[in-house]
Amino acid sequence: MASHRKPRNTGQLIPGLRTSPAVGFTAAALTSVALMSQTATAATAAPKPSLEEVQKKVDDLYRQAGVATQKYNAAKERTDQQRTRVDGLLDDVAERTEKLNEARQELGSFAAAQYRTGSAVSGTATLLLAEDPQEYFDQSQLMNRLTSRQKEAVDDYQTQQIETTKKREEATESLETLTESQADLKASKQDVQQKLSEARELLSKLTAEEKARLAAIERKKEEEARRKAEELARQQAEEERQRQEAQEQAEQEATAGSGTDSGSDSGSAGSSTGSSSYAALAAKVIDFAEAQIGKPYVWGATGPGSYDCSGLTQAAWKAAGVSLPRTTWDQVKVGTTVSVDNAQPGDLVFFYDDISHVGIYIGNGEMIHAPKPGANVRVESIYYMPIHSVVRPV
Known part of the structure; x- marks a missing residue:
């Protein structure tokens, strides 16, 4: 016989998942705990920094910007020097390349003349215009067939070729160094700008009242610095007065005494001249x-x-x-x-x-x-x- 008992309330059913009426209460409780946790976190958040702390931070940022500025200055100086060197090397390379071309043309004229007169073996034009004529001549034993003027032309060509290659290598290395210096320059510039931007941002967040109080703190700092300066000024003035009195007394004693102290007077005069x-x-x-x-x-x-x-x-x-x-x-x-x-x-x-x-x-x-x-x-x-x-x- 079928049962007629009333089924138990199993709460709201979701296909594939069985839940309990307590779930709703649990979710509400968790939400409440989360909100309380956020409130507690906000309550324990770091307090707003004092003006003294803001000033110290700003001063530190300006000092860091000063360090970055000196790095920028050093990088710029290196860059300028390297650029000058590169420009000089490139001018030198251009001048040497021109001389190399002139030497090549002179060799070509000799080769052309020999070709026209038939006074040289076949292939003279090729060997005279080769990348390394000396090696070709040594191998072929043709140097003894050239006139002294032609030999000079070959030597001049080789010298120009070697020097031009050397200067091109130097220019390439200098260009690489210049690129590195320019990268340092860019990095230092960005560092300066970042530090200054951070300092300005800190100051921009201050209210008018806070800025006024910060100015008062700054004036107090300046007054203390002036007090120390005045103290140093009094100290230096007293030391100068004592020095002058000692010098006057020494001069009087030297005048009253014999000439045996002339060497001492000469030394004192030399010191005075240097100071002057x-x-x-x-x-x-x-x-x-x-x-x-x-x-x-x-x-x-x-x-x-x-x-x-x-x-x-x-x-x-x-x-x-x-x-x-x-x-x-x-x-x-x-x-x-x-x-x-x-x-x-x-x-x-x-x-x-x-x-x-x-x-x-x-x-x-x-x-x-x-x-x-x-x-x-x-x-x-x-x-x-x-x-x-x-x-x-x-």
């Missing part, structure tokens, strides 16, 4: 630098309308008749390193452990420098950035 000579050079350097104040910083620029830091120092010392290398990394190697306390006007002050920035010391703890993108050439305390070293170029 450097001061004259430094005056020209500083005059030039002062005339550039207000011109914009542009990375890779060497003037006259804009400069980067090492471009300015190079141009300023060039105005005094002294040639400096292009990059900060090379400029720091020129001349003599002196202490900050003994810095004199005209000296170069280098900054950061990576030596990515440089300025021209003008005395009183101040310098003229091309600071960074968005800023103009200006006077600033040397303590605005961490000092690496001070160098006297001559």
Whole structure:
């Protein structure tokens, strides 16, 4: 007999799948947990960086851009030098090729003359115009049949051929090196642009109030740098006063004493002359630098309308008749390193452990420098950035 029991409620059926009424509750619970998890994640997300952190990040990016700028300057210098070399080699190859063609034509004229007169064995024209006439002549023992003038023509042709081939190889190698330098130049340029773009993006996200507070932080930093500059200026002024007093006392003693101290006086005079000579050079350097104040910083620029830091120092010392290398990394190697306390006007002050920035010391703890993108050439305390070293170029 068939059963008449009421079937159990098995919930909604999907073809091929059996489910339970609890499934709906479970899905809702999982959704709720996921939402709570997202909320918790948002709540524990990293807080917005402080203005001090933003400033440090921006300063770091500008410094990294400075490093990339020096790499760009070095790559550009190599590229320019290599391009000049390639151009010279290509001109040389063209000139030698012309001489080679002239030598070939002269050989051809001899061959043609021999053919017309029948004074040479058959095939003379071919052998004279061969790629290696000397080898052909040696093999055929025909050199003794040529006149001295014809032999000279063969020798000249071979010399031109060898030299032209050599110069072509040099030009090919230089072109390959030039291509590598151009690739380095492009990579350095992209690196600079990327760092500057990141810095601008960070600053663009600040509100007007945050920008005002950031400016206040910057002013505080500048004031502290000025305070240190004034302290150095007082220290140097005191040392100069003591030096002058000592010199005056020595002169008085020398005048009052016998002539036995003449050698010492001569040495002192020589030292004074050397110092005076450097001061004259430094005056020209500083005059030039002062005339550039207000011109914009542009990375890779060497003037006259804009400069980067090492471009300015190079141009300023060039105005005094002294040639400096292009990059900060090379400029720091020129001349003599002196202490900050003994810095004199005209000296170069280098900054950061990576030596990515440089300025021209003008005395009183101040310098003229091309600071960074968005800023103009200006006077600033040397303590605005961490000092690496001070160098006297001559």
